[in-house]
Amino acid sequence: MRRDPLDFLSRELDALKQQGLYRQLRILDGEQAHTSTFDHRTVVNLSSNNYLGLTTHPRLRERALEAVRQLGVGSGSVRSIAGTMDIHMELERRLAAFKKTEAVVVFQSGFSANAGTVAAVLSKEDVVISDELNHASIIDGARLSRATIKVFPHKDVDAARSIVKDLPAAQRKLLITDGVFSMDGDLGALPDLCALAEEYGCIMMVDDAHASGVFGANGRGTIDHFGVHGRVDIQVGTLSKAIGALGGYVAGSRALIEFLYHRARPFLFSTSHPPAVAAACIAAIDVLEQEPAIIERLWVNTRFFKAGLKALGFNTGLSESPITPVIAGDGALAMKLSDRLFQEGVFAQGIAFPTVARDKARVRTIVTATHTRDELQFALDAFATVGRELGLI
Ligand SMILES: *Cc1c(COP(=O)(O)O)cnc(C)c1O
Numbered sequence: 001m002r003r004d005p006l007d008f009l010s011r012e013l014d015a016l017k018q019q020g021l022y023r024q025l026r027i028l029d030g031e032q033a034h035t036s037t038f039d040h041r042t043v044v045n046l047s048s049n050n051y052l053g054l055t056t057h058p059r060l061r062e063r064a065l066e067a068v069r070q071l072g073v074g075s076g077s078v079r080s081i082a083g084t085m086d087i088h089m090e091l092e093r094r095l096a097a098f099k100k101t102e103a104v105v106v107f108q109s110g111f112s113a114n115a116g117t118v119a120a121v122l123s124k125e126d127v128v129i130s131d132e133l134n135h136a137s138i139i140d141g142a143r144l145s146r147a148t149i150k151v152f153p154h155k156d157v158d159a160a161r162s163i164v165k166d167l168p169a170a171q172r173k174l175l176i177t178d179g180v181f182s183m184d185g186d187l188g189a190l191p192d193l194c195a196l197a198e199e200y201g202c203i204m205m206v207d208d209a210h211a212s213g214v215f216g217a218n219g220r221g222t223i224d225h226f227g228v229h230g231r232v233d234i235q236v237g238t239l240s241k242a243i244g245a246l247g248g249y250v251a252g253s254r255a256l257i258e259f260l261y262h263r264a265r266p267f268l269f270s271t272s273h274p275p276a277v278a279a280a281c282i283a284a285i286d287v288l289e290q291e292p293a294i295i296e297r298l299w300v301n302t303r304f305f306k307a308g309l310k311a312l313g314f315n316t317g318l319s320e321s322p323i324t325p326v327i328a329g330d331g332a333l334a335m336k337l338s339d340r341l342f343q344e345g346v347f348a349q350g351i352a353f354p355t356v357a358r359d360k361a362r363v364r365t366i367v368t369a370t371h372t373r374d375e376l377q378f379a380l381d382a383f384a385t386v387g388r389e390l391g392l393i
Contacts, residue, residue, distance in 0.1 A: 020332035021352055031056050034370040036347075043347040044375045044382075046365040051214055051322060052287070052294050053370035054244025059287055060280040064245075067279035075272040080261065083272040091278045094285045095249055099220060099237070100229055103257035105267065106249045106278075110209045110238030111137040112266035113248030117234060118174065119144035120263040121203070121256075126172040129163050131155065131188065133181050135207055147174070154181075157192040164200045175202040179222035180210035183356050183364060185323030187215075190222055194231040205234035213242025214322060219288045219295050245280040247273055298322060298369035301376060305367045308380040313393040317362075325351075325362040326383070328392060334361035337390055344382040 016022040029037040032055045036045045054060055067087065077083030088106060095104040107113040118141030122128065126147040130138060133154050142149045152160040160175065167173060175197045177188035188206065197204035208221040216224025219242060223232050234256065239247035250260060260267060287294065302322040309316050315327040328334040331352035338350030341363065352361040367376065387393040 020335055023335075023350075026347070034368055034372070034375060038342075038347055041342070041345070043342060043345050044371070044379045045347050046367065046379060047347050047349045048368070049210070049241035049366060050244060050370075051242040051298055051366070051368050052219075052244065053368055054213075054242065054284050054287065057244065057284075057287060060244060060283045063279040063283035064276040067275040071275035073276070074274050077272070078268060078270060079272045080268050085272075085275055085278070087275050087278040087282070088272055091282050092249075094282055095237075096251060098218075098285055098288070099223075099235060099251040101235065101251040102254045104249050104251045105257045105260045105264070106239070106247055106273070106281075107264070107266050108247060108270055108273065110207075110236065110240055110248030112270065113236050113238070113250055114138050114207055115141035115144060116264040116266040117236065117250050117260060118142050118176070118205075119265065120260060121145075121234070122147040122172065122174055126174065127167055129160055129173060129175045129202070131160075131177045131181075133184065134176060134178050135182060135209065138176055138178075138207060155186070155189050157189050157196060160193065161196055164196060164202060167200075169201070173200065173202040174205055176205040176207070178210075179206050179208035180215070180321045180323065182210055182323065183351060183362075184317050184325055185210075185319030185321040186317070187211075187222060187225075187320050190226045190228050190232070194228050198231070203234065204232050205236070206232050207236045209236065209238040209241060209248075210321065210323065212237040213284075213288060214295070214298065218292050239277075239281045239284070243281055243284045245277050245284065247277060247281060294369050298367070301367045301369065301371050304373070305365070305371075305376050305380070308376070309365070309383065312380065312384050312387060314383070314387060315392075322367050324365045324367075326365065326387075326392075327360060327362045328390075329359055329361060331358065331361040333390065333392075334363055337386060337392070338363045340386040340389065341382055344386060346379045346382045348379075 026038040075083040092104045114137035122145035124146035128142040128147050129150050132151050150163045211221040213219035215222050235251040237249050239245050306324050317325045328337050335350040348363040348365045350363050
């Protein structure tokens with residue numbers, strides 16, 4: 001018998017099980033919604049990124065169906081060969097107008113937008129100056145570029161400055177932050193980082209995955225929220241979270257976008273979206289522009305739920321967004337909190353190392369515009385019961 005050369009993987013999985021960190025995938029039965037059925041249990045869903053409920057919005061559904069009927073289910077090619085359809089160009093024009101930039105390029109996902117862009121723009125002589133909590137796709141892009149990676153402590157602009165000022169003036173520098181940090185829900189220090197970038201001639205890049213559809217007028221993102229239009233050279237957004245479908249995009253100058261058309265590897269080597277995805281995203285922009293009340297509902301729910309968790313005495317970190325962590329500390333304890341909440345009818349995913357620091361394990365809650373007040377109160381009651389049981393409050 002041949003020995004299984006992958007048997008070390010089973011040993012690693014066993015180690016995860018011993019540490020209480022082994023996760024089963026939860027299976028969603030039916031639609032992604034504010035109350036959903038996972039693993040045959042109907043729960044208040046605080047784990048999706050479906051901030052505005054657009055995954056099931058009638059306007060998006062209709063436009064997607066229409067696109068399937070008129071254009072089929074696939075694009076049949078990468079963008080740079082035969083896979084650029086009218087509807088892809090229409091989506092890019094609409095996003096550029098929405099983001100108030102010259103141009104936009106759409107990628108298959110936010111992950112490929114970040115990784116593909118950082119890797120294309122930088123090469124090994126260059127430097128990336130990156131917040132320690134930036135998203136994995138930024139880190140992977142930086143590694144692919146082979147540029148030197150300098151990490152500064154979370155939101156510490158002075159530390160970023162002391163890194164930047166010691167670099168040779170002629171060296172190309174990319175200063176990069178998340179707009180909203182996905183595990184903590186706090187905001188990047190955009191105005192100060194923009195000023196730093198301007199002072200030292202850095203390229204300024206912001207990953208606004210969790211901010212698009214959430215912050216700024218009509219959900220234009222943190223660049224709009226902080227009033228730094230024109231000061232961020234590369235803006236990344238996702239179409240997979242508040243926009244409710246799938247994809248990522250880069251917004252910036254015409255030259256940046258044309259360069260990415262020629263050099264970004266996910267654009268050149270991976271097939272473009274099915275037309276239904278582009279159609280749904282266009283309909284989502286219509287909704288953001290024409291039904292901004294949906295965003296106000298998100299914020300009303302956010303304020304209510306965050307205040308409720310704080311009043312119960314949980315450690316909710318420094319969140320400023322609809323993402324509110326409930327920090328348990330130990331990884332196994334966070335998983336236990338998540339499991340007990342699930343039994344009580346609330347789905348809030350446990351998150352542990354390596355996604356967050358070893359001593360900062362948590363459950364992460366995300367409210368949406370479509371949660372009812374009763375659902376949020378039910379969730380707070382479950383947090384109270386389980387939090388007391390586990391000695392967290
Ligand atoms: C989710 C996320 C991404 C990736 O977006 P996808 O469209 O899901 O690939 C990138 N950056 C941040 C900060 C994210 O939270």
